[in-house]
Structures are given as C-alpha cells and as structure tokens.
Amino acid sequence: xxxxxxxxxxxxxxxxxxxxxxxxxxxxxxxxxxxxxxxxxxxxxxxxxxxxxxxxxxxxxxxxxxxxxxxxxxxxxxxxxxxxxxxxxxxxxxxxxxxxxxxxxxxxxxxxxxxxxxxxxxxxxxxxxxxxxxxxxxxxxxxxxxxxxxxxxxxxxxxxxxxxxxxxxxxxxxxxxxxxxxxxxxxxxxxxxxxxxxxxxxxxxxxxxxxxxxxxxxxxxxxxxxxxxxxxxxxxxxxxxxxxxxxxxxxxxxxxxxxxxxxxxxxxxxxxxxxxxxxxxxxxxxxxxxxxxxxxxxxxxxxxx
Amino acid sequence: xxxxxxxxxxxxxxxxxxxxxxxxxxxxxxxxxxxxxxxxxxxxxxxxxxxxxxxxxxxxxxxxxxxxxxxxxxxxxxxxxxxxxxxxxxxxxxxxxxxxxxxxxxxxxxxxxxxxxxxxxxxxxxxxxxxxxxxxxxxxxxxxxxxxxxxxxxx
Numbered sequence: 141x142x143x144x145x146x147x148x149x150x151x152x153x154x155x156x157x158x159x160x161x162x163x164x165x166x167x168x169x170x171x172x173x174x175x176x177x178x179x180x181x182x183x184x185x186x187x188x189x190x191x192x193x194x195x196x197x198x199x200x201x202x203x204x205x206x207x208x209x210x211x212x213x214x215x216x217x218x219x220x221x222x223x224x225x226x227x228x229x230x231x232x233x234x235x236x237x238x239x240x241x242x243x244x245x246x247x248x249x250x251x252x253x254x255x256x257x258x259x260x261x262x263x264x265x266x267x268x269x270x271x272x273x274x275x276x277x278x279x280x281x282x283x284x285x286x287x288x289x290x291x292x293x294x295x296x297x298x299x300x301x302x303x304x305x306x307x308x309x310x311x312x313x314x315x316x317x318x319x320x321x322x323x324x325x326x327x328x329x330x331x332x333x334x335x336x337x338x339x340x341x342x343x344x345x346x347x348x349x350x351x352x353x354x355x356x357x358x359x360x361x362x363x364x365x366x367x368x369x370x371x372x373x374x375x376x377x378x379x380x381x382x383x384x385x386x387x388x389x390x391x392x393x394x395x396x397x398x399x400x401x402x403x404x405x406x407x408x409x410x411x412x413x414x415x416x417x418x419x420x421x422x423x424x425x426x427x428x429x430x431x432x433x434x435x436x437x438x439x440x441x442x443x444x445x
Numbered sequence: 446x447x448x449x450x451x452x453x454x455x456x457x458x459x460x461x462x463x464x465x466x467x468x469x470x471x472x473x474x475x476x477x478x479x480x481x482x483x484x485x486x487x488x489x490x491x492x493x494x495x496x497x498x499x500x501x502x503x504x505x506x507x508x509x510x511x512x513x514x515x516x517x518x519x520x521x522x523x524x525x526x527x528x529x530x531x532x533x534x535x536x537x538x539x540x541x542x543x544x545x546x547x548x549x550x551x552x553x554x555x556x557x558x559x560x561x562x563x564x565x566x567x568x569x570x571x572x573x574x575x576x577x578x579x580x581x582x583x584x585x586x587x588x589x590x591x592x593x594x595x596x597x598x599x600x
Binding site: 227244245246247248249251252255267268269331332335 | 565568576581582585586
C-alpha cells in the first residue's frame with residue numbers, strides 16, 4: 141500500500157479500499173493459508189481508551205498472521221499516569237514493535253503520534269475524529285451485502301461526535317453512494333465533515349426523521365446516541381427514543397435492507413431485529429478480523445494475491 | 446486624492462512598519478495579531494476607514510520600532526488580503542511588498558477544539574491549512590471561519 145500510516149479514511153482512494161477488501165475476501169476464503177505470514181512480527185497496542193472489538197480483532201488478526209502483540213495495558217497501569225506525553229510514549233514503544241495501533245481520546249492524536257515514529261501506525265480511533273479501520277470493515281460488509289453500485293445509505297444517530305460516521309462518510313465519496321444523514325439537530329455532522337463531502341461533490345441529504353427515507357435505503361447504519369451529549373436525562377431519553385428501530389419500524393423498509401451498527405449498541409436496535417435477515421451487525425463485527433489481517437499484511441509488506 | 450496624501454494625515458515614523466491597504470475596519474484586529482495593545486509603550490498610529498481607490502475603504506497601521514515576523518504576516522494576510530507592508534528606516538521606505546496568502550500557518554493560531562491534541566502539552570506546533578473561507582486544523586480538522594485574531598496563540 142502507498143501509506144505507511146493509516147490515520148484517516150480521507151487518505152484512502154477507491155483503489156486502496158478495493159485492494160484491502162479484495163485481500164480480506166481472499167483471507168476470509170482460506171484463513172489458514174496466512175498463518176505463518178508474519179511469524180516474527182510484533183504489533184504494539186496503545187489503547188488509551190477502553191475497546192473490546194477493535195482491540196480484540198487487531199489482536200486476533202495479528203495472531204492469525206502468525207505474529208503477536210505487545211500491549212501497553214490500561215492507562216492507569218502505564219507511565220502515562222506519571223504524566224508522559226503521547227509523543228514520548230509512541231517513541232518508546234516503536235522500539236518494541238514492528239507496527240503500532242493507537243486509540244486515544246483526543247482528536248488529531250494519531251496524526252501527531254505518526255509524526256514521531258518510523259514504524260507504521262494505525263489510528264484505531266482518535267476522539268471524535270476518525271476510525272479508518274472500522275470504515276474498512278464497514279465497507280467490506282456493505283460490499284458483501286449491498287454492493288457499491290447505485291447504493292442508497294442512511295447513517296443515523298450521533299453524527300456530530302461519531303468517529304465511525306465521519307470516516308465512513310468520507311470513504312463513501314469514493315463509491316456510487318447517496319448518503320442520507322438522520323439525527324437530531326443538535327447531533328448533525330460537524331462543519332469539517334460537511335466541508336469535505338461538499339468538496340468531493342458527494343450527494344448528501346440531512347433528515348431529522350428516519351421515516352422520510354427508510355423505504356429508499358439499501359443500508360441503514362445505526363450509531364449510539366450517548367447520554368453524556370445531553371444536559372439532562374429527560375432530554376436524552378426523549379431524543380434518543382426517536383432514533384431507535386425495531387422489527388416493526390423495518391416493516392416500511394426494503395426486504396433486502398442491510399442494518400449495520402459499529403457496536404456496542406444499547407437500545408437503538410431492538411433485539412427483535414437480530415433474528416431478521418436485515419441484521420448484519422454481528423457479521424460486520426466478525427469481518428473486523430479478515431479486514432484487519434488484510435490491512436496489516438499489506439502494511440507489513442505482504443503482496444495481495 | 447491619492448493614497449500618499451492619505452498617509453500624510455498620520456505622522457511619519459522613523460523606524461518601523463507601515464501596514465497599508467488593510468481591509469476597512471480590520472486595523473484593531475491587525476494590532477491584535479501583532480500583540481499590540483498599547484501597554485508596551487511603542488508608538489502606534491491607526492487610521493480607519495480612509496477612502497481608497499482600490500478598496501473603497503481601508504485602514505492603515507504604523508508601528509514605530511517594529512518589523513513583522515513571517516508568521517505575523519501570514520495571519521495578517523488572512524484578514525487583510527490586500528495589505529501592503531512597508532519597512533521604514535530613517536523615514537525612508539526601504540522595502541515594500543504585498544502580503545501573500547499562505548497555504549499553511551504554523552504555530553500562530555490556537556485550535557479552538559479543546560479536545561485537539563495540539564492543545565495538550567505535547568511537543569507539536571499548531572498547524573492550519575488555509576482553505577476557501579477560513580483555516581483548518583491539520584490535526585483535528587476543525588475549521589475556523591470567523592474572528593481569527595481571537596485564536597492567536599498567547600506568547
């Protein structure tokens with residue numbers, strides 16, 4: 141791949157995306173064939189925020205390629221607690237590992253960290269900024285279930301602070317997609333993301349009501365609205381309640397609508413959706429392994445088949 | 446009436462900088478960019494909303510004993526894109542140039558996003574790309590459109 145560091149979905153071209161997804165598909169087909177691929181490789185894990193799926197799937201991916209991880213552990217048990225800067229932490233850990241995966245609560249942290257290291261660094265989420273590897277597995281799931289041609293996608297929930305949304309919206313400008321954004325007014329897309337979508341000439345519509353566009357959608361990407369974004373519990377409940385779906389809501393949707401969610405969900409998708417053919421969010425989470433295997437393999441010098 | 450005639454209305458300076466053709470009404474923001482609030486004692490002349498053939502109305506700032514850094518000129522160009530800078534020594538203009546819009550400003554503005562990594566105690570300078578209608582943080586993507594002088598980093 142052209143990029144040493146994976147910081148933002150903005151840096152990914154259609155060709156980059158296809159290269160990762162094609163390679164991921166080949167890996168998913170025959171995962172055992174890749175088990176010695178990176179036998180001596182160590183992946184440095186720097187998670188300054190809690191993570192289940194991203195951390196576990198990166199760990200699984202590295203181990204399934206024959207490598208291993210070195211993990212900073214929690215912030216509480218590390219020298220960060222003693223006041224070490226991020227720039228220092230990554231410069232130390234790059235001496236222990238062949239590549240780094242960083243999750244950090246502040247926007248721009250991955251970009252800054254990448255300027256201090258020579259090994260490849262992957263942004264696994266920087267505050268409300270970007271989450272490009274989530275986007276790659278989202279795209280893999282979309283390509284698998286709905287395809288990239290003539291795609292109508294609805295992205296719903298916390299669009300202001302949702303890093304998975306920001307990354308996905310950027311990446312979708314590379315494919316033939318109409319993007320509908322559904323959220324309360326207080327959680328609409330940030331100015332910077334709108335600016336980029338506008339620059340890319342993306343076809344974008346904003347809504348406060350899912351019903352307006354649900355029947356048109358091929359994919360509905362749901363995200364969690366967080367309690368801490370609202371001044372009080374009452375307002376949160378009222379707003380969040382308008383952006384929940386259940387099997388009844390989906391009666392108005394196309395039969396082949398794909399419902400996705402980066403997880404964890406709280407109650408924005410009712411459990412009765414899980415048993416419908418619409419539900420692809422667990423498959424989406426599973427896709428994190430082959431997609432991250434593909435990304436690591438390409439980053440660490442493997443050639444696509 | 447020519448621009449030169451207008452300049453005669455405020456006193457000449459011996460050594461320092463004359464910033465002419467500032468967008469009308471922006472002179473106080475220019476002073477903010479230069480970190481001048483009058484308390485450090487330098488002699489400063491300001492003319493505001495003077496008639497100008499080119500701009501309609503323009504401001505002029507003269508600062509005694511001060512030449513501008515490239516960073517200051519870069520930010521100045523964002524709020525006063527037509528400004529010209531005259532360096533004066535012994536009452537003579539020894540250098541005169543127009544400001545140029547830079548593609549990037551570094552270490553001058555503070556990112557207004559409190560959750561941006563550049564606002565932390567990290568060994569990194571703020572960096573903003575100049576975009577169509579403002580500047581944009583190279584780290585967190587935050588766009589500043591209005592009131593740039595309010596975002597100038599304190600020394």
